[in-house]
Amino acid sequence: MSETNTIQIQEVTKSFGKKVVLKDINFDIKEGCIYGFIGPSGAGKTTLVKMIVGMDIPDKGFIYLLGKKMPNLNILQQIGYMAQSDALYMALTGKENLMFFASLFKLDKTEKQKRIAYAADLVNLTADLNKRVSAYSGGMKRRLSLAIALIQNPKVLILDEPTVGIDPELRLSIWTELLRLKNEEEKTIIVTTHVMDEAEKCDYIAMVRDGSFIATGTPRQLKDQYEVNSLEEVFLDAGRKVQ
Amino acid sequence: MRTVALIKRILLQILRDKRTLALLFVAPLLVLTLMNLVFNGNTVDPVLGVANGNQQLLEKLKGADIEVKEYNKVSNVNETILDKNLDGFLQVDGNKATITLLNNDPSIAKSLEMKVKQTYSKEIQLKLMGANAIRSELPSQDLMKTNYVYGSSDTELFDTFSPILVGFFVFFFVFLISGIGLLNERTTGTLERLLATPIKRGEIVTGYLVGYGILAVIQTIIIVLFAINVLDMVLVGSIWNVILINIIVALVALSLGILLSSFASSEFQMIQFIPIIVVPQIFFSGIFSIEGMAEWLQVFANFMPLYYAADALKGVMYEGLNLTDISSNLYILLAFSAVFIVLNLFALKKYRKL
Numbered sequence: 137m138s139e140t141n142t143i144q145i146q147e148v149t150k151s152f153g154k155k156v157v158l159k160d161i162n163f164d165i166k167e168g169c170i171y172g173f174i175g176p177s178g179a180g181k182t183t184l185v186k187m188i189v190g191m192d193i194p195d196k197g198f199i200y201l202l203g204k205k206m207p208n209l210n211i212l213q214q215i216g217y218m219a220q221s222d223a224l225y226m227a228l229t230g231k232e233n234l235m236f237f238a239s240l241f242k243l244d245k246t247e248k249q250k251r252i253a254y255a256a257d258l259v260n261l262t263a264d265l266n267k268r269v270s271a272y273s274g275g276m277k278r279r280l281s282l283a284i285a286l287i288q289n290p291k292v293l294i295l296d297e298p299t300v301g302i303d304p305e306l307r308l309s310i311w312t313e314l315l316r317l318k319n320e321e322e323k324t325i326i327v328t329t330h331v332m333d334e335a336e337k338c339d340y341i342a343m344v345r346d347g348s349f350i351a352t353g354t355p356r357q358l359k360d361q362y363e364v365n366s367l368e369e370v371f372l373d374a375g376r377k378v379q
Numbered sequence: 380m381r382t383v384a385l386i387k388r389i390l391l392q393i394l395r396d397k398r399t400l401a402l403l404f405v406a407p408l409l410v411l412t413l414m415n416l417v418f419n420g421n422t423v424d425p426v427l428g429v430a431n432g433n434q435q436l437l438e439k440l441k442g443a444d445i446e447v448k449e450y451n452k453v454s455n456v457n458e459t460i461l462d463k464n465l466d467g468f469l470q471v472d473g474n475k476a477t478i479t480l481l482n483n484d485p486s487i488a489k490s491l492e493m494k495v496k497q498t499y500s501k502e503i504q505l506k507l508m509g510a511n512a513i514r515s516e517l518p519s520q521d522l523m524k525t526n527y528v529y530g531s532s533d534t535e536l537f538d539t540f541s542p543i544l545v546g547f548f549v550f551f552f553v554f555l556i557s558g559i560g561l562l563n564e565r566t567t568g569t570l571e572r573l574l575a576t577p578i579k580r581g582e583i584v585t586g587y588l589v590g591y592g593i594l595a596v597i598q599t600i601i602i603v604l605f606a607i608n609v610l611d612m613v614l615v616g617s618i619w620n621v622i623l624i625n626i627i628v629a630l631v632a633l634s635l636g637i638l639l640s641s642f643a644s645s646e647f648q649m650i651q652f653i654p655i656i657v658v659p660q661i662f663f664s665g666i667f668s669i670e671g672m673a674e675w676l677q678v679f680a681n682f683m684p685l686y687y688a689a690d691a692l693k694g695v696m697y698e699g700l701n702l703t704d705i706s707s708n709l710y711i712l713l714a715f716s717a718v719f720i721v722l723n724l725f726a727l728k729k730y731r732k733l
C-alpha cells in the first residue's frame with residue numbers, strides 16, 4: 137500500500153503544555169510530488185514539519201519517512217530541511233556555511249564542491265559566496281538557507297516558508313527550480329506557506345487551521361468541491377464549516 | 380569527520396571574533412599583571428644576609444634573584460635583620476642551616492624561603508652525591524629550619540594566592556567563552572538546524588570540547604608562562620605539572636560552561652552564573668582558610684572543582700610536589716568533567732531525542 141508513500145503521518149497529536157497544537161493528523165505524501173501546507177501563522181505548520189524531520193516527536197501517533205519511523209538519524213541524509221528562521225553562522229562566509237553543512241553529510245570531496253557550486257548558482261549567490269553572512273540582506277540569507285537544504289542532494293525537501301522575504305523575480309525562479317527538481321529528479325517536496333498563489337503551484341494542498349487539516353486535495357479538486365474560483369475562498373469556506 | 384568539521388568551524392568563528400580572542404588571550408594576562416602589582420607592590424630583589432655560606436652557594440643564591448650580603452658570625456640574628464634592613468638571614472652550620480625571615484610581608488618572606496630552600500637543598504644534594512654517592516633524597520625540611528621575626532609559618536594570606544589565581548583565570552575565561560559559544564549556537568537557531576542533519580549529540584559535545592579545548596590549551600600555556608616568566612611567580616615544582624593541572628581545570632570549566640549554557644537563554648543569563656557558580660569557588664579555593672570555616676560550610680568545598688585545582692597548584696608551585704602527590708586531586712577534577720560531559724549529552728536531548 138505504501139510503496140509510493142514517501143511520508144506517512146498517522147494519528148499525530150502534539151501539545152505544548154496544555155495547548156494542543158496538532159490534533160489527530162492523518163496524511164500520506166507520495167513520492168515525486170509537491171505538497172503545500174497552507175495556513176495562517178500559528179496554525180501548527182512548523183510544528184508538523186519539525187516532527188516530520190524528526191527534530192521533535194509526536195505525543196501520539198507515528199510518522200514514517202521512506203519506510204522508517206521518525207526520528208531516525210540515517211534518514212536525515214535524505215532530508216533537506218529549511219527552517220522558518222534562518223540559522224546561519226554570521227561570522228562565516230556563505231561558502232564556509234555551505235562547506236560546513238556539506239561536511240555533516242556523506243559526500244566525497246569532488247561531490248561536495250559540485251553541490252556547493254550547484255546550490256549557490258541555483259539561488260543566485262555565486263557572486264556573494266565569499267562575503268560574510270553578516271553582510272547579507274534578509275533575502276540573501278533566505279536563499280543561502282535554501283541552498284543549504286539542497287546541499288546533500290536529498291530525496292525529500294522540507295521547506296518551511298521558503299519564499300518569505302524573497303523578491304518576486306527570485307521567488308519565481310525558485311519555484312521553477314522546485315518544479316524542475318520534482319519533474320526531473322523525482323524529489324518529494326513539502327512547502328509551508330501562507331501565500332495562496334504559491335499554493336496553486338502545488339500538486340496537493342493541506343489547509344491547516346488551529347492544528348487540524350481542514351481541507352486536503354489537489355487545487356483543482358478543492359476548488360470544485362467548494363464550488364469556488366480561488367483557493368483563498370476554499371480556505372475561508374472550509375474554515376467556516378469547521379466552526 | 381563531522382566532529383572535525385565542527386571543530387574547524389568553531390575555530391574559524393573564534394578567529395574572526397577579535398573581542399573573544401582578546402578576552403581569551405589578553406584579558407587574563409592583564410588581570411594577572413594588575414593583581415600582581417597590587418599584591419606585590421615591590422618587585423625589588425629580597426635582601427638576604429648569609430653567615431658561613433660557601434662561595435658556590437652564594438653564587439647560586441645571587442643567581443636566584445636574591446641580593447646576598449655576607450656576614451661573619453652574628454650574635455643576635457633578629458637584631459641584625461632589623462638593623463640592616465634585611466628580608467632574611469641564612470646561617471649555615473655544616474649540612475644544617477637555619478633561615479630567619481623578617482616576614483613583615485608574607486609574600487616576600489615565603490618566596491624568599493622557597494628560593495633559599497630550593498637552592499640550598501640542591502647544593503647539599505650535589506655535595507652528597509659527589510662525596511659518597513648517597514642517592515637518598517633528604518627532605519628539605521630536615522636540612523633547613525625556619526624562624527620568623529614577625530608572625531609564623533601560618534602567616535599566609537597572599538603567599539599562596541598566585542597559583543590559585545592562575546587556576547582561577549583559566550577556569551573563569553574558559554567557562555565564560557565556551558558557555559557563550561554554545562549559547563550562541565542555541566539562540567541563533569543553528570543548534571536546532573544542526574540537529575536536522577545526521578550529526579550525533581556525542582559528536583557535537585566532542586566538537587565543542589575539542590574546539591574550545593584547543594583554545595583553552597593555548598590560553599593555559601600563555602597564562603602559565605606569563606605568570607612564571609614575566610610576573611616571576613614562585614615555582615618550585617615542574618612547570619609541566621602546572622600546565623597539566625591547568626589544562627584539566629580548563630576541561631572542567633569547558634564542560635561546565637557548555638552544560639550551564641543550556642540553562643541560559645541569553646548571554647546576560649550566562650553572566651548571571653558567575654556570582655552563583657564562579658565566585659563561591661574563590662572562597663573555597665584556599666585563599667581563605669577552609670579549616671577556619673564552620674563544618675557544614677566546609678562540606679561545600681568538596682563540590683568545588685577549584686578547591687582541588689588550587690590544592691594541586693599550591694602543592695606544585697609552592698611545595699614542589701610531584702605528579703603522584705597531586706594525582707588524587709587530578710582524578711577528582713577529571714571525574715567532575717566526566718560527569719559534566721555526560722550531563723551535556725542529556726541536556727542536548729532537549730533539542731533532539733536521538
Ligand SMILES: Nc1ncnc2c1ncn2[C@@H]1O[C@H](COP(=O)(O)OP(=O)(O)O)[C@@H](O)[C@H]1O
Pocket residue numbers: 152153157175176177178179180181182183184
Ligand atoms: N516550543 C514551543 N513551546 C510552546 N508552544 C509552541 C512551541 N512551538 C510552537 N508553539 C505554539 O504552537 C502553535 C503552532 O506554532 P507553529 O507550528 O510555529 O505554527 P505555524 O508554523 O503554522 O505558524 C503556536 O500557537 C505556537 O505558539
Ligand SMILES: [Mg+2]
Pocket residue numbers: 178181182183220296
Ligand atoms: Mg511556522
